[in-house]
Amino acid sequence: MDNTNNNIDQMPKKSPFSMQIDLQKFEKATDEEKHQQEVMSNSSSFFKDGMKRLKKNPLAMGSIIVLILIVLMIIITPHVIPYQYSQIITVDGVRDKSASNMAPLKHSDLEKEYIKKGGKVFPHLMGTDELGRDYFVRVVYGTRISLTVGIIASILVLLIGVLYGSISGYFGGRVDMVMMRIVDVIYSVPDLLMIILLSVVLNEILDVNSFPFMQKLGTNMISLFIVFGLLYWVGMARLVRGQILTVKENEYVLAAQVSGAKSGRIIRKHILPNCISVIIISAALQIPSAIFTESFLSFIGLGVKSPMPSLGSLANEARAGLTTYSYKLIFPAIMIALITLAFNLLGDGLRDAFDPKLRR
Amino acid sequence: MTKYVGKRIVLALVTLFIVCGITFFAMNAIPGGPFDGEKAISPEVKAEMEKRFNLDKPVSQQFIIYMKNILHGDFGVSAKTGRDIGKTISTSFKVSAKLGAMAIITAVVFGVILGSSAALTRNHLPDRLIIFLSTLISALPSFVLASLLLLTFCIKLKWIPVWNPKNPNYILPVISLAAYPMAYITRLTKTSMLDAMGQDYVRTAKAKGVASWKVLFKHALRNALIPVVTYVGPMIASILTGSLVIEKIFTIGGLGSKFVDSITNRDYPLIMGVTIFLAVLMVTMNLITDIVYKIIDPRINLD
Numbered sequence: 092m093d094n095t096n097n098n099i100d101q102m103p104k105k106s107p108f109s110m111q112i113d114l115q116k117f118e119k120a121t122d123e124e125k126h127q128q129e130v131m132s133n134s135s136s137f138f139k140d141g142m143k144r145l146k147k148n149p150l151a152m153g154s155i156i157v158l159i160l161i162v163l164m165i166i167i168t169p170h171v172i173p174y175q176y177s178q179i180i181t182v183d184g185v186r187d188k189s190a191s192n193m194a195p196l197k198h199s200d201l202e203k204e205y206i207k208k209g210g211k212v213f214p215h216l217m218g219t220d221e222l223g224r225d226y227f228v229r230v231v232y233g234t235r236i237s238l239t240v241g242i243i244a245s246i247l248v249l250l251i252g253v254l255y256g257s258i259s260g261y262f263g264g265r266v267d268m269v270m271m272r273i274v275d276v277i278y279s280v281p282d283l284l285m286i287i288l289l290s291v292v293l294n295e296i297l298d299v300n301s302f303p304f305m306q307k308l309g310t311n312m313i314s315l316f317i318v319f320g321l322l323y324w325v326g327m328a329r330l331v332r333g334q335i336l337t338v339k340e341n342e343y344v345l346a347a348q349v350s351g352a353k354s355g356r357i358i359r360k361h362i363l364p365n366c367i368s369v370i371i372i373s374a375a376l377q378i379p380s381a382i383f384t385e386s387f388l389s390f391i392g393l394g395v396k397s398p399m400p401s402l403g404s405l406a407n408e409a410r411a412g413l414t415t416y417s418y419k420l421i422f423p424a425i426m427i428a429l430i431t432l433a434f435n436l437l438g439d440g441l442r443d444a445f446d447p448k449l450r451r
Numbered sequence: 452m453t454k455y456v457g458k459r460i461v462l463a464l465v466t467l468f469i470v471c472g473i474t475f476f477a478m479n480a481i482p483g484g485p486f487d488g489e490k491a492i493s494p495e496v497k498a499e500m501e502k503r504f505n506l507d508k509p510v511s512q513q514f515i516i517y518m519k520n521i522l523h524g525d526f527g528v529s530a531k532t533g534r535d536i537g538k539t540i541s542t543s544f545k546v547s548a549k550l551g552a553m554a555i556i557t558a559v560v561f562g563v564i565l566g567s568s569a570a571l572t573r574n575h576l577p578d579r580l581i582i583f584l585s586t587l588i589s590a591l592p593s594f595v596l597a598s599l600l601l602l603t604f605c606i607k608l609k610w611i612p613v614w615n616p617k618n619p620n621y622i623l624p625v626i627s628l629a630a631y632p633m634a635y636i637t638r639l640t641k642t643s644m645l646d647a648m649g650q651d652y653v654r655t656a657k658a659k660g661v662a663s664w665k666v667l668f669k670h671a672l673r674n675a676l677i678p679v680v681t682y683v684g685p686m687i688a689s690i691l692t693g694s695l696v697i698e699k700i701f702t703i704g705g706l707g708s709k710f711v712d713s714i715t716n717r718d719y720p721l722i723m724g725v726t727i728f729l730a731v732l733m734v735t736m737n738l739i740t741d742i743v744y745k746i747i748d749p750r751i752n753l754d
Binding site for chain 1: 463733
């Protein structure tokens with residue numbers, strides 16, 4: 092109390108309350124502190140917002156890094172490693188018969204002699220297979236094939252599904268009903284059985300030579316794509332149609348219509364941005380499922396044409412010498428698991444980031 | 452309800468007809484007949500044989516005959532062994548059905564238990580562990596998982612004997628078949644359990660003093676299991692196709708390995724027969740699942 096009484100002259104006497112407060116104890120705010128009060132954030136778009144949320148998800152970011160590393164490996168390996176996926180190892184121009192089924196990082200007798208003489212032999216990071224081909228290169232090419240198959244198949248599904256679904260959702264009414272009945276029927280067809288059946292048949296009647304770019308992959312892959320194009324798009328079509336139907340009913344679409352926006356603008360500005368996240372996520376999740384299907388087909392002997400490897404066919408071939416050469420199963424298995432995990436986690440992360448409605 | 456069931460049955464029948472059609476005409480599109488073997492046969496014998504197997508008739512008529520035979524349970528004979536396909540299917544399916552049923556039970560029981568324990572310990576260690584494992588399992592194709600299990604437990608550790616038809620050990624094949632559906636059911640149960648626990652009726656039950664185990668089992672779990680029922684149809688399909696590779700890996704002589712063998716041997720009548728048999732099974736199971744789903748949860752409007 093003494094304190095207040097002493098300083099009472101120095102205090103502004105505007106209101107009786109200031110009697111109780113000692114203004115001497117207050118400090119003036121610095122510029123920096125004043126700046127903190129400005130809470131306005133920078134303007135943000137839907138995409139930026141989503142990316143910001145995605146960056147905070149360690150699993151999704153980890154998956155992106157893993158996928159980038161895998162793609163880099165696929166691109167760089169053929170330039171660095173002096174072996175081909177179908178090339179049987181030769182030492183100094185001589186075919187190395189002792190170089191089959193070597194464990195990782197081992198050298199064959201012929202190679203050891205060559206190294207003693209001063210020659211350089213690139214190490215076999217994952218050993219060699221039963222024909223004496225470098226296994227690392229085969230795994231890398233297998234990854235490449237599996238990824239390509241997954242991506243092409245999911246693009247096919249995306250294109251057909253979005254086109255079909257948006258036509259059905261946009262026109263509605265009788266068109267929608269007929270189109271959706273067709274989807275219902277295709278949806279309940281057991282897809283894997285049909286893939287097996289059509290692969291068997293197309294194998295016999297298709298001529299690889301009419302598809303020059305597919306020659307190395309073999310007819311089985313063409314039939315795989317055909318079957319994906321025929322059967323797997325129905326899930327996507329249903330999704331797109333459902334999205335368009337719900338988004339169409341939203342008030343902001345009505346508001347846009349009322350304020351005189353043309354339907355082209357409404358679709359571009361209001362309907363598509365609200366559907367696209369779901370579509371992209373489901374396309375991303377389609378990739379591992381296509382890789383699974385491809386490896387399944389390779390397993391039952393309907394996969395890529397040898398000597399071209401795929402992860403599925405490598406894992407299948409590895410079963411023959413499972414007891415002695417178990418690493419031959421483990422490497423492709425790890426690659427499949429990595430790719431599938433990465434795409435699944437990335438898909439989940441994208442869903443969380445771009446579609447808060449779906450978040451659980 | 453009746454209208455819905457009728458609609459679903461019609462849809463199932465149309466689907467089956469289309470599957471049979473695709474199967475028949477696809478197999479017919481393959482060049483070469485069954486009698487173009489290594490041995491040359493005289494045209495008279497060939498004509499006689501074709502007449503016997505109705506191959507001299509137009510394709511559409513052959514299709515009708517084939518469909519009629521199938522409806523009578525007659526799938527024809529295998530092109531390689533000459534055995535009756537219907538009999539082959541019925542004997543080998545017994546093994547597959549036993550394996551599949553065990554896998555389904557394992558997947559559902561463990562999936563529901565793991566999923567609800569994950570939901571109850573949300574964001575704690577058990578939840579994290581269960582979700583991590585189920586994510587990991589669903590990233591491995593079943594044949595890779597089966598080979599790895601075989602390698603670890605049969606060959607390296609020698610804990611479990613290799614498959615032997617006289618003294619079968621179902622543990623590893625059932626685990627490899629059940630793993631993927633189990634992981635799926637775990638995640639499904641977790642989300643639907645969390646959803647159910649947040650519902651008003653659970654809060655009401657808690658508020659009026661119902662014992663917590665009763666709230667859990669009677670109010671939360673029962674409602675959380677509804678989405679799991681929808682997965683039963685797809686799960687049966689996935690287990691049936693999964694058994695193709697699993698049986699091959701463990702050398703179990705079921706329908707799956709017969710099917711894979713018929714593909715390798717290009718035994719077209721057998722491929723046709725097994726495809727149609729499996730398709731009928733899957734479509735029927737889907738039909739039953741959809742109807743059961745509608746019965747147990749009348750709130751759902753599937754139209």
